[in-house]
Amino acid sequence: MEWTDVGLVLGARRLGEADALVELMTVAHGRHLGVVKGGRSQRRAAGLQVGNSVRAVWRARLDEHVGTFAVETLDARGAALMADPLGLNAVQTLAAHFRLLPERDPHPDLLYAALAILARLDDPGPAAARLVRFELAVIEALGFGLDLTTCALTGTSDDLAWVSPATGRAAGRAAGLPWADRLLALPAFLVAAPIEAARDESPPLADLLAGFRLTGHFLARHVWEARGIDPPATREGFLAALARVGAKARA
Numbered sequence: 299m300e301w302t303d304v305g306l307v308l309g310a311r312r313l314g315e316a317d318a319l320v321e322l323m324t325v326a327h328g329r330h331l332g333v334v335k336g337g338r339s340q341r342r343a344a345g346l347q348v349g350n351s352v353r354a355v356w357r358a359r360l361d362e363h364v365g366t367f368a369v370e371t372l373d374a375r376g377a378a379l380m381a382d383p384l385g386l387n388a389v390q391t392l393a394a395h396f397r398l399l400p401e402r403d404p405h406p407d408l409l410y411a412a413l414a415i416l417a418r419l420d421d422p423g424p425a426a427a428r429l430v431r432f433e434l435a436v437i438e439a440l441g442f443g444l445d446l447t448t449c450a451l452t453g454t455s456d457d458l459a460w461v462s463p464a465t466g467r468a469a470g471r472a473a474g475l476p477w478a479d480r481l482l483a484l485p486a487f488l489v490a491a492p493i494e495a496a497r498d499e500s501p502p503l504a505d506l507l508a509g510f511r512l513t514g515h516f517l518a519r520h521v522w523e524a525r526g527i528d529p530p531a532t533r534e535g536f537l538a539a540l541a542r543v544g545a546k547a548r549a
Contacts, residue, residue, distance in 0.1 A: 299365070300357045303327050304372065306412060308393040310346040312338060320346055320367055322354055323396045323412070328404040332356050332367035345369060347376030349389040349416060375416060384543065385419050387535035388429065392416075394530035395436050398521055405439055408432065422543045423500030427487055429536070430506065433513035434488070442466070442520040446488055449473055458489050463515055482515060483508045503544040510537060 305324035313319040318337025323329050332354070336342055345352065351373035358365030379385035392412045399405060411432050418425040437443060443466070448455045450467035451474065459471035460481035468489075474481050485505035501509075514529070522529050 299359065299361050299363075300355065301327060302353065302355045304351065304353050305330075306392075306409060307346055307348055307350045307352060307376065308396055309348055310334070310337060310343070318343070318346060319364075320369070321393075322352065322367070323393075323409050324354065324404070325406045325409055326404055327356070328402045329396055329399060330356065330402055332365050334367050334369055342369075344377070345371035345374065347374070347380065348393060349376035349379040349385075350374055351413070379416065379419070382419070383539040384422060384425075384536065385416075387532040387539055388419060388425065389416060390532035391429070391530055391536050392432070394532065395433065398436060398440060408435055408439065411435060418498070421498070421500070422540055423506070424498040426506045426536075426540050427499050427501055427509070430488070430509035430513055433510075433517065437513065437516050437520065440521060442516060444468075444516065446484060459484055461512060463519075466516060482512050484512065485509045488512070503541065506540065507537065 303324040303326050305322035308321040308323055310318045310320045313333060316336055316338050318334045319331060320334050320337060321329065321331050334342060334346065337346055346369065350371055353370045353372055355368040356365050379389045392415065411428065415425050415428045415432060418428065434444065444461065445467045448468065449458060449470040450462065450465065451469055454470060457471045458468045460469040460474035461484045462469065463482050468484055469481065485501060485508045487499055487501040487505055488509055518529065
């Protein structure tokens, strides 16, 4: 068995004295493990940092085997990400979210979305907005997609402002007002049409945090609590770093 693919390094851990067990999120083969021979050496370890983009050749005798990777670094962004609190927490959060997906299940759109986030971390607002959208996409990929297009009470798409924490369906501002204390806020940037989602939007910090509260609620409800796992600490780290950046911008 052999294939070649490109992907993002999610993690690498020691295997024996010289090798490394590497976890990649690849375009066509999803989240995949493989052994890199000599991966503990200084030269090879640098290319296996979390956040690097690589080209990998996977080989194994049988498909169900772990197999080996021969890896070529395409973008060694990992070192720069590790040196910045926002970047460090962003890439580790993305890795944690990818691990929620079944192993070897391809999600190329999610991978491309993650790479777009990592490419825009020099501009925290757009990067954070993309991360909120990424979390919504992960929730949908796991079978728990939200309906943020029409009001569950009136059937219209005007002035959507709330989301039911139970059903994940949106509600209009006026229609949902009597239950506002029980509903989650729907920030305006998440109501944008899909064509607008790719633009470099930079919502206010309050809207970004509301977006993360929304996605965090449904990740907890449907995924973390159901699987008995804790939310990634790096997600809170990213939000804290984002708040610090916002505070500096206002100063």
